Amino acid sequence: MKGFLEKNKWGLIIFIAFVAFTIASFILNIQAGKDIYKKNFVLFIREMLFFLPFMFILIGLADVWISKDKVEKNIGEGSNIKGTVFVILLSMLQAGPLYSAFPVAYLLWKKGTSVRNIFIYIGAFSTLKLPLLMFEIGFLGWKFSILRSLITLPIIILIALIMERYLKNKNFEINNV
DSSP, X not given: OHHHHHHTHHHHHHHHHHHHHHHHHHHTTOHHHHHIIIIIXXXXXXXXXXXXXXXXXXXXXHHHHSOHHHHHHHHSTTOOHHHHHHHHHHHHHOOSOGGGHHHHHHHHHHTTOOHHHHHHHHHHHHHOXXXXXXXXXXXXXXXXXXXXXXXXXXXXXXXXXXXXXXXXXXOOOOOOO
16 A cells, blocks of 8 residues: 555645645635536546446457457568558547547557557547548648648658657566556
């Protein structure tokens, strides 16, 4: 227990400060604090409780159904442009908030995906998802969306290549929890 408290000291301090601020907002009738609690925190918790169980079920099924050999062959260290295109398409077709990309990225990494393709997946997921592109086109127009996507994609790939080079000789352990 002591190790947990030491490890998570700042997170616990922030949580306690949030709870104290929320209670004070209701006692002192501070509307901004009430709005933060009702409109942001409660909606976020509802979304997490609804979305995450299904996400983890799908991750578990993918972990069992997708073989490590196929992942290593198609998007592992030896994959070139074909693997990059595949990861970009995978990330574009997924839906959901950004925090849902991290369990998928972990699964892909555990199955043997290259570091480069993990970073491309996360970058493309956060900027090139088809549902968000359709939303963007509706508000900003298709010319802007295509131009932004064409500028963003090479930058994502460049950052992934830099991160791959930077992390090349790092030894990461996979902790199965």
